[in-house]
Amino acid sequence: MTKQELNGNVRPESMERITTPELAREFIELQTEAIREQVGKGRVLLALSGGVDSSVCAALISRAIGKQLCCVHVNHGLLRKGEPEQVCRVFGEQFDVNLIYVDAVDRFLDNLAGVSDPERKRKIIGKIFIDVFAEEAAKIEGVGFLGQGTIYPDILESDGVKSHHNVGGLPENMRDFELVEPVKLLYKDEVRVVGKALGLPDSMVYRQPFPGPGLGVRCVGAITRDRLEALREADAVVREEIEKLPARPWQYFAVVPDIKSTGIKDGKRYMGWPVVIRAINTVDAVTATTAELPFSTLCAIRDRILSTVEGVNRVLWDFSDKPVSTIEWE
Amino acid sequence: MTKQELNGNVRPESMERITTPELAREFIELQTEAIREQVGKGRVLLALSGGVDSSVCAALISRAIGKQLCCVHVNHGLLRKGEPEQVCRVFGEQFDVNLIYVDAVDRFLDNLAGVSDPERKRKIIGKIFIDVFAEEAAKIEGVGFLGQGTIYPDILESDGVKSHHNVGGLPENMRDFELVEPVKLLYKDEVRVVGKALGLPDSMVYRQPFPGPGLGVRCVGAITRDRLEALREADAVVREEIEKLPARPWQYFAVVPDIKSTGIKDGKRYMGWPVVIRAINTVDAVTATTAELPFSTLCAIRDRILSTVEGVNRVLWDFSDKPVSTIEWE
Numbered sequence: 001m002t003k004q005e006l007n008g009n010v011r012p013e014s015m016e017r018i019t020t021p022e023l024a025r026e027f028i029e030l031q032t033e034a035i036r037e038q039v040g041k042g043r044v045l046l047a048l049s050g051g052v053d054s055s056v057c058a059a060l061i062s063r064a065i066g067k068q069l070c071c072v073h074v075n076h077g078l079l080r081k082g083e084p085e086q087v088c089r090v091f092g093e094q095f096d097v098n099l100i101y102v103d104a105v106d107r108f109l110d111n112l113a114g115v116s117d118p119e120r121k122r123k124i125i126g127k128i129f130i131d132v133f134a135e136e137a138a139k140i141e142g143v144g145f146l147g148q149g150t151i152y153p154d155i156l157e158s159d160g161v162k163s164h165h166n167v168g169g170l171p172e173n174m175r176d177f178e179l180v181e182p183v184k185l186l187y188k189d190e191v192r193v194v195g196k197a198l199g200l201p202d203s204m205v206y207r208q209p210f211p212g213p214g215l216g217v218r219c220v221g222a223i224t225r226d227r228l229e230a231l232r233e234a235d236a237v238v239r240e241e242i243e244k245l246p247a248r249p250w251q252y253f254a255v256v257p258d259i260k261s262t263g264i265k266d267g268k269r270y271m272g273w274p275v276v277i278r279a280i281n282t283v284d285a286v287t288a289t290t291a292e293l294p295f296s297t298l299c300a301i302r303d304r305i306l307s308t309v310e311g312v313n314r315v316l317w318d319f320s321d322k323p324v325s326t327i328e329w330e
Numbered sequence: 331m332t333k334q335e336l337n338g339n340v341r342p343e344s345m346e347r348i349t350t351p352e353l354a355r356e357f358i359e360l361q362t363e364a365i366r367e368q369v370g371k372g373r374v375l376l377a378l379s380g381g382v383d384s385s386v387c388a389a390l391i392s393r394a395i396g397k398q399l400c401c402v403h404v405n406h407g408l409l410r411k412g413e414p415e416q417v418c419r420v421f422g423e424q425f426d427v428n429l430i431y432v433d434a435v436d437r438f439l440d441n442l443a444g445v446s447d448p449e450r451k452r453k454i455i456g457k458i459f460i461d462v463f464a465e466e467a468a469k470i471e472g473v474g475f476l477g478q479g480t481i482y483p484d485i486l487e488s489d490g491v492k493s494h495h496n497v498g499g500l501p502e503n504m505r506d507f508e509l510v511e512p513v514k515l516l517y518k519d520e521v522r523v524v525g526k527a528l529g530l531p532d533s534m535v536y537r538q539p540f541p542g543p544g545l546g547v548r549c550v551g552a553i554t555r556d557r558l559e560a561l562r563e564a565d566a567v568v569r570e571e572i573e574k575l576p577a578r579p580w581q582y583f584a585v586v587p588d589i590k591s592t593g594i595k596d597g598k599r600y601m602g603w604p605v606v607i608r609a610i611n612t613v614d615a616v617t618a619t620t621a622e623l624p625f626s627t628l629c630a631i632r633d634r635i636l637s638t639v640e641g642v643n644r645v646l647w648d649f650s651d652k653p654v655s656t657i658e659w660e
Contacts, residue, residue, distance in 0.1 A: 118592070220591065259589050261550065261659040262448070270654060276646060295622050298649060306654050314655045316606060316646040319628060324600060324636050325644045329591040 003034045009155055011185045018190040024197035027190075028060065031182045035064035039145055044180050046147030047133050048073045048099070050087040053149030053183065055204050056195040060182045061147050062097045063198065069147065070098045072136045074129060077105035077228070078214030081236035090201060104132045109225060116222040116258070118330035125213040137174060146177035150184040151191055208251050209285075211328060220329050221258030226311055227273060231256040233309045234275040241301045242279060242293070249291035252279035255318070255329050263313025272313030275305050280327055288322040333364045339485055341515045348520040354527035357520075358390065361512045365394035369475055374510050376477030377463050378403045378429070380417040383479030383513065385534050386525040390512045391477050392427045393528065399477065400428045402466045404459060407435035407558070408544030411566035420531060434462045439555060446552040446588070448660035455543045467504060476507035480514040481521055538581050539615075541658060550659050551588030556641055557603060561586040563639045564605040571631045572609060572623070579621035582609035585648070585659050593643030602643030605635050610657055618652040 005012045018024050048058050048071040061069045071091060075084045084101070091097040111124050137143060183191050195205040211217055215235070219228045235254040242252045255276040263270040277298065282288035302315040318325070335342045348354050378388050378401040391399045401421060405414045414431070421427040441454050467473060513521050525535040541547050545565070549558045565584040572582045585606040593600040607628065612618035632645040648655070 220589070257587070257589050257591070259550070259587050261587070262656045264653045264656055272654075274648070292625050302650060306650070314648060314650045316648050316650075318604070318644060318646050320632060320636070320644045320646075323594045324602075326592045326594055 003030060003037065006031060006034050006185065007038075009184070011152055015185065018186065018193050020193070021197050024190075024194045027194060028063070028197060031060055032064040035061055035180060035182055038178075038180060039065055039068065042068065042144040043140070043142050044069045044145040044147045045137055045140065045143045045177070046071050048087060048091065050079070050083050050204070050207075051149070051210060052188070052191055052195060052205060052207055053151055055087075055090075055149075055200055056191050056198065057147055057149035057181070057183055058091060058097065059095060059195065059198040059200055061180060062091075062095050064182075067098050070100065070140055070143070072100045072102060072133055074102045074104055074132050074136075076108040076125065076129060076132075076214065076216075078108065078125070078216040078219075080210070080215065080239075081232045086201075086204065090204060094199070100136055102132055102136060104128070107132070109223065109228075112216070112223045114222050118217065121216055121223070121330075122213050125216055134174060144178060145180050146174065147180045147182075148184075150179075150181045152185050152187055155184060208248075208253075217328050217330050218253060218255045219258075220255060227256055227258070230273060230275070230309050230311045234305050234312060237304045237309070238275075238277055238279075238301055241297055241304070245294075245297060249279040250281045250288075251327065252277075252291070254278070256312075257329065261314055265313070270313050272311050274314040274316050275309070275312050276316045276318045276329075277301060278318045278327070280322070282322075282327070285327065288327050290319040290321055293317065333360060333367065336361060336364050336515065337368075339514070341482055345515065348516065348523050350523070351527050354520075354524045357516075357524060358393070358527060361390055362394040365391055365510060365512055368508075368510060369395055369398065372398065372474040373470070373472050374399045374475040374477045375467055375470065375473045375507070376401050378417060378421065380409070380413050380534070380537075381479070381540060382518070382521055382525060382535060382537055383481050385417075385420070385479075385530055386521050386528065387477055387479035387511070387513055388421060388427065389425060389525065389528040389530055391510060392421075392425050397428050400430065400470055400473070402430045402432060402463055404432045404434055404462050404466075406438040406455065406459060406462075406544065408438065408455070408546040408549075410540070410545065410569075411562045416531075416534065420534060424529070430466055432462055432466055434458070437462070439553065439558075442546070442553045444552050448547065451546055451553070451660075452543050455546055464504060474508060475510050476504065477510045477512075478514075480509075480511045482515050482517055485514060538578075538583075547658050547660050548583060548585045549588075550585060557586055557588070560603060560605070560639050560641045564635050564642060567634045567639070568605075568607055568609075568631055571627055571634070575624075575627060579609040580611045580618075581657065582607075582621070584608070586642075587659065591644055595643070600643050602641055604644040604646050605639070605642050606646045606648045606659075607631060608648045608657070610652070612652075612657070615657065618657050620649040620651055623647065 018027055044061055046058055048054050058071050073087045088101055092099045108128055111128055112121060115121050192205050215231055219231050231254060238252060238254045255278055256273050260271045260273055263272050279291040279293055280288040281291050298317055305312055305315055348357055374391055376388055378384050388401050403417045418431055422429045438458055441458055442451060445451050522535050545561055549561050561584060568582060568584045585608055586603050590601045590603055593602050609621040609623055610618040611621050628647055635642055635645055
């Protein structure tokens with residue numbers, strides 16, 4: 001493969017599937033040179049969510065151009081437990097990247113208060129995200145490039161035509177930025193192999209898929225801070241216990257619907273939310289089957305949640321397949 | 331035991347536990363005579379819910395005084411699938427009892443419309459029940475007695491003092507009725523043995539406990555007719571599938587909370603309620619543990635519900651213990 005080919009939007013037929021550390025290192029070398037050539041002495045801006053794609057992209061660009069890369073991590077309050085901390089630890093310390101951490105929790109949650117319609121919630125989250133990112137970008141001088149963790153399925157899905165699908169919502173001034181998309185010809189499994197070769201931690205490289213609006217779609221209905229916090233804590237327990245299993249499901253998480261039921265604590269009535277456990281397997285997310293969780297795992301999750309998570313008095317298991325259910329609740 | 335002792339509110343120490351058909355028949359003979367002596371040529375009115383206690387009570391009184399007994403079955407719309415039909419079949423046909431079936435479904439559901447507070451729901455159901463029963467009673471002439479399925483634990487719970495605990499809400503004119511309580515010295519297990527000896531069907535005699543406000547407390551929040559219907563259908567599936575197990579839990583039922591989530595049907599978005607499966611074991615209902623349902627049973631329930639019950643797109647299993655959860659959701 002040549003550097004020329006790396007810049008195109010079509011994966012060359014000759015390109016070998018990256019399955020080994022050797023192939024990954026070869027790709028990393030080639031891509032490092034390509035990024036250096038493209039960027040020169042320019043500055044690259046990148047929105048770093050902490051997901052696999054943006055993380056590998058950031059690590060690659062950082063390896064190539066060091067402090068010329070500036071990453072912006074927007075904490076919208078809808079991240080999972082420990083995620084913002086991990087991003088800061090891995091990129092701010094381990095990779096010593098130029099990292100701007102933006103605590104936008106209040107801004108997101110204030111704007112989401114009282115909004116129960118799923119579509120409106122998603123739009124608000126998307127819009128504020130763009131706003132916050134654009135505001136941060138405006139503060140940084142001399143940026144000419146935008147790093148993006150586009151991967152090959154993204155390009156295939158947009159028929160190879162609309163490869164800029166991630167920046168559709170960006171303001172005019174940012175649309176002029178030249179894109180740096182070092183993993184755009186890779187499939188997901190290759191992105192992981194490359195990430196591992198770059199030294200990213202397993203918990204980042206093998207991270208399960210997480211929706212853009214984050215916990216927002218799992219704090220069903222109008223998000224409140226207390227219920228969101230209960231969801232975040234419960235979700236951490238669900239993940240920890242399920243990760244003790246010999247084989248992990250494709251996706252596993254908690255949902256907290258906006259409903260309370262009666263419970264009893266210390267002899268008194270204790271109204272609380274139910275925590276819903278969801279664990280599914282799928283190939284393409286178009287259909288999905290529920291993962292058969294052992295009763296002992298379910299009980300371990302239940303007992304930890306009910307003894308530690310404030311405001312919860314019931315644990316349920318959503319063992320529905322897609323269809324008729326969907327993977328997420330909204 | 332003497333007929334005299336049968337009339338008191340204290341179970342004689344000499345009274346043998348009724349565990350066999352022989353002992354049951356002995357009790358039935360004695361009680362038949364006692365009822366005949368008490369009632370003479372009078373008329374007895376009885377609110378027949380279809381539960382074990384009122385059913386055995388009705389069967390006993392009917393055996394003693396035939397058409398002098400008048401049963402009123404109030405269908406409040408919150409009964410389980412097939413229950414009103416069973417009451418009519420067993421008592422109207424098999425026992426050939428004087429049975430007044432009151433279809434009060436609209437009256438109950440109209441009054442419950444929009445009411446989401448559990449306490450208010452219970453009060454409305456209780457109040458309308460008394461009203462309907464009193465109205466029916468007023469239409470019948472010459473009633474001097476009120477049959478009641480009081481059992482011994484009811485008397486023990488009220489310290490032996492307030493044995494009329496079930497009629498506290500009755501209007502003045504009915505409080506003058508003399509009570510006929512033929513099973514008031516029996517424990518629940520004895521009531522069942524007597525019921526079986528009287529020829530009541532197993533599905534009635536071994537019926538699991540069912541709350542007074544019926545499905546009302548399981549159609550969580552403000553009851554709507556469509557959600558109540560979904561609950562009734564789903565509950566029937568839960569009961570049928572769980573009754574295929576070698577050992578039945580103490581109580582098992584469905585709950586449908588007032589919340590919708592996204593689903594997909596025929597390629598289109600399909601918003602629907604979740605059905606919650608609940609199955610618990612307990613000795614005294616003060617504490618309870620979840621029954622470990624086999625995954626195959628859970629899946630059988632889920633698949634039947636999702637393919638037949640309108641408006642449902644998700645099935646959950648509530649496997650929480652009491653405490654911190656309660657058996658019912660409200």
